[in-house]
Amino acid sequence: MTEWWRGGVVYQIYPRSFRDSNGDGVGDLKGAIEKLDHVAALGADAIWLSPFFTSPMKDYGYDVADYTGVDPLFGSLADADALIARAHALGLKVIVDQVWSHSSDRHPWFIESRASRDNPKADWYVWADAKPDGSPPNNWQAMFGGPSWTWDARRRQYYLHNFLPEQPDLNVRNPAVQDALLDVARFWLERGIDGFRLDVVNFFVHDAQLRDNPAIETLKRAPPRPHQFQRHLYDRTQPETLAFIARLRALLDGYGAMAVGEIEDEEPLKVQRDYTDGPDRLHTAYSFFLLRQRELTPAVIKDAMAQWDGARGWPSWSLSNHDVIRFPTRLANDDPQRAKLMLALLLCLRGTAFLYQGDELGLPHADVPYERLRDPEAIAFWPSGIGRDGARTPMPWLRDAHMAGFTDASDAWLPLDARHRALAVDAQGAESMLAFARAMIALRRARRALREGDFVALDAPEPVLAFERRAGSERVLCLFNLGPTPVTLAAAGAVQLSIGDASLAGATASLGGYSGLLIDA
Numbered sequence: 001m002t003e004w005w006r007g008g009v010v011y012q013i014y015p016r017s018f019r020d021s022n023g024d025g026v027g028d029l030k031g032a033i034e035k036l037d038h039v040a041a042l043g044a045d046a047i048w049l050s051p052f053f054t055s056p057m058k059d060y061g062y063d064v065a066d067y068t069g070v071d072p073l074f075g076s077l078a079d080a081d082a083l084i085a086r087a088h089a090l091g092l093k094v095i096v097d098q099v100w101s102h103s104s105d106r107h108p109w110f111i112e113s114r115a116s117r118d119n120p121k122a123d124w125y126v127w128a129d130a131k132p133d134g135s136p137p138n139n140w141q142a143m144f145g146g147p148s149w150t151w152d153a154r155r156r157q158y159y160l161h162n163f164l165p166e167q168p169d170l171n172v173r174n175p176a177v178q179d180a181l182l183d184v185a186r187f188w189l190e191r192g193i194d195g196f197r198l199d200v201v202n203f204f205v206h207d208a209q210l211r212d213n214p215a216i217e218t219l220k221r222a223p224p225r226p227h228q229f230q231r232h233l234y235d236r237t238q239p240e241t242l243a244f245i246a247r248l249r250a251l252l253d254g255y256g257a258m259a260v261g262e263i264e265d266e267e268p269l270k271v272q273r274d275y276t277d278g279p280d281r282l283h284t285a286y287s288f289f290l291l292r293q294r295e296l297t298p299a300v301i302k303d304a305m306a307q308w309d310g311a312r313g314w315p316s317w318s319l320s321n322h323d324v325i326r327f328p329t330r331l332a333n334d335d336p337q338r339a340k341l342m343l344a345l346l347l348c349l350r351g352t353a354f355l356y357q358g359d360e361l362g363l364p365h366a367d368v369p370y371e372r373l374r375d376p377e378a379i380a381f382w383p384s385g386i387g388r389d390g391a392r393t394p395m396p397w398l399r400d401a402h403m404a405g406f407t408d409a410s411d412a413w414l415p416l417d418a419r420h421r422a423l424a425v426d427a428q429g430a431e432s433m434l435a436f437a438r439a440m441i442a443l444r445r446a447r448r449a450l451r452e453g454d455f456v457a458l459d460a461p462e463p464v465l466a467f468e469r470r471a472g473s474e475r476v477l478c479l480f481n482l483g484p485t486p487v488t489l490a491a492a493g494a495v496q497l498s499i500g501d502a503s504l505a506g507a508t509a510s511l512g513g514y515s516g517l518l519i520d521a
Helices: 029-034 036-042 077-089 108-113 175-190 240-255 268-276 298-306 336-348 376-380 418-423 433-446 448-452
Strands: 009-013 046-049 066-070 093-098 149-152 157-160 195-198 258-263 284-287 316-318 352-356 454-458 464-471 474-481 487-490 494-499 502-505 508-511 516-520
Touching: 009 036, 009 433, 029 036, 029 077, 036 077, 036 433, 066 077, 066 175, 077 093, 093 175, 175 240, 240 258, 240 268, 258 268, 268 284, 284 352, 298 454, 298 464, 336 433, 336 464, 336 474, 336 494, 336 516, 433 448, 433 494, 448 464, 448 474, 464 487, 474 508, 494 502, 502 516, 508 516
Parallel strands: 009 046, 009 352, 046 093, 093 195, 195 258, 258 284, 284 316, 316 352
Antiparallel strands: 149 157, 454 464, 464 474, 474 516, 487 508, 494 516, 502 508
């Protein structure tokens, strides 16, 4: 099997906000097809499509009511087939999101499961009796607030949900559930997709004894979310998950397909390794380790990469996605030069790189007023939440067009941030973030050392991050000044790319504030 994903660049499309083809204010599959040329021109190897399946949209597609159906909001199954075909014609692989930790409460499986305690799907979800006093079975807290358990009067039991009550947890311990999920995978593999992104993959299996999570005893003050009071030892990352992953891997290998897992855990890098360690695990996985950083320092990057020394697994890295504050705002203070530096750093790391739509434009996190919020998490925790809607606003294509070319409707499902117009695709010239992203991706593709070589950390004065990527005789020296003060240091070779005020004269590299050099050493 060609391991195209190893060192590849994957571009995430959030269909709701990518391009609206029919004027209803919501992006769709035909709109995505229209703009696949943009992704191909960027130099990406693949696209990752966030969910477009049948859903009541309580969590905007991450509550699936039919895993093999396309929601009419996004189009039809024929549109999905056309998108796959067009992507392949452009040389792009297609990764499809799969949400198997939980389904929608409108899914026929759950409707049947909740009907009684003895129907054929009675144990397809996680049900438990109340404690003698009527309270929930244990102290687990949902990510979106409140207990992880909701009472159901039909069965007179509680059901588990790690997110919204409308997202009941599937009982992936059950072999019949595993079989059904593998049938879903087979359905999409037969339609020609090249892999899956597995939503919160380490949430698939819960502790069979339903033991209470212990409290975090070192808290200095109350966190904003109830689930942050606990160490999540029993509601996620159970060893039985890996047995199901082995079954999935065997299926994927038969189709020459791959899977990338999303990890949400207190030990993110360790679990990334565990879930990719060997031929019966996932091909790769990413976590929120970099996605939640507020500052990238040399120590952060070196420590992260050191975790993979000698590991059999393969990491993935990203700085933005649909769940977090966009990286130009979070890591670069909305400074275009710093944003270029962060993007270059991501694309120099050993691993698979994930770009979120708009990263290549340097979009800042959008301002969405409270009255326009749609994300249930943002609403529940306002004003202290992460505000996921700010990462999900419409993609700007045309600076001077109505709604920046996203839709012909009078408005979109989320508002367009006025700052994004100036950063529209058609407004980005020769010195733009988009031009830089294309050049950086092209360099990564041209250098085996950058795609798949070893990461070798080098000593450098703070706040310079210095490392080499090495593959055979090929070596690329990567120098990043992550601070505002100019620095000089010894270096030699041929400059392949400079970022900001950076130059190489003789054996001396001069790095202005927030600048970098990539050198063939």
